Amino acid sequence: MEKIIEKHYKLYPESEIKDWFKLLYQSEFGNAHMPNDYKYNLLKLTEEICSKKSSKSDIEDIGNGYMRVHLGWLAKSGFSYERFVRIMMLSKEMSQGSTDGFWQKVSVLEKSVMKLSMPILMDEFYRFEKQYYEAGCPLLNHSEIYRNSYSPSYRVICSDYANKMDLWVIVEKLVNHAIKNRTTVNVAIDGMSTSGKSSLANMFSKIFDCNIVHMDDFFLKKHQRTYERFMQPGGNIDFERFSREVVQNLKTDSGFIYYAYDCHTGLMNEMKISPKSLNIIEGSYSMHPFFGNIYDVRIFMETDKKTQMQRVLDRNGEEMLDRFKNEWIPLENTYFKNFKIKENCDFIFRT
Secondary structure, three states: OHHHHHHHHHHOOOOOHHHHHHHHHHHHHOOOOOOOOHHHHHHHHHHHHHOOOOOOOOEEEEEOOEEEEEHHHHHHHOOOHHHHHHHHHHHHHOOOOOHHHHHHHHHHHHHHHHHOOOOOOHHHHHHHHHHHHHOOOOOOOOOHHHHHHHOOOEEEEEHHHHOOHHHHHHHHHHHHHHHHHOOOEEEEEEEOOOOOHHHHHHHHHHHOOOEEEEHHHHEOOHHHOOHHHHOOOOOOEOHHHHHHHOHHHOOOOOOEEEEEEOOOOOOEEEEEEOOOOEEEEEOOOOOOHHHOOOOOEEEEEEOOHHHHHHHHHHHHOHHHHHHHHHHHHHHHHHHHHHHOOHHHOOEEEEO
């Protein structure tokens, strides 16, 4: 939080105490205060953008997994206000701030005021702090000086959504074009184990009306797991069956059926895909060159090795950790390296 405060002091040196407390409040609670009324939120957003209150057009980190999206950016991006409000509502659902967390941030601010020699008297700081606490820590408006100096016009959303705004914009444009021309948009989410591929696919499903196909449904059956097969880069997946059941049907306008293989039971479960303009193919090996050039957008998810091992341990337990470390992760890495998967992606996200 100290670095966030320092950065905002350089950007907004005219900030008064209430502006700093507002920043800390947003950093801790995000947009939890926002009404649950979608239509109301859309109306207010549209009115504020149309008023051209501010031309500031960037996205700022405010710490703790939240960002301020300045409405000048939204207006220039062409991203639909309706879908952005949907993201606002999703961010509200994710708010998990606490009073203790807020006051810890206040302690950091207190030290920063002295360290950065901000033009704020400490007596004034403590007096405001006491009054704010006694008032029940309400949501604050920006000070008049701040409004006159910077014309603030923004919305706070979760970083998980905010740092992917360029992706949402591109996909939305592609989908709109596809709807108009009765075609489809195919997006691949490939990358390292535990890097957030499934989470990103879930985000897509909440923002867009889309199909999601998981590559985990196409792992090899027991009789297919031969030495020769595993020696092939990307051979850990039944790419022939995926091509036959999914790839060849992605352009259909009548939907299709594929079969998901359950590694635990050995059963094949029927999966029905409805005709939609957007298809998300999620999982390692989704960009295997055997499928050809079928994707409009390619996304690679990655994380550092230490974080990856900890996530595998947390998700799969000690017993499976060695298999991931010695078997499955090396197979993925061979596939990534041989086919230059990351290098050929449009977006790379590190989690």
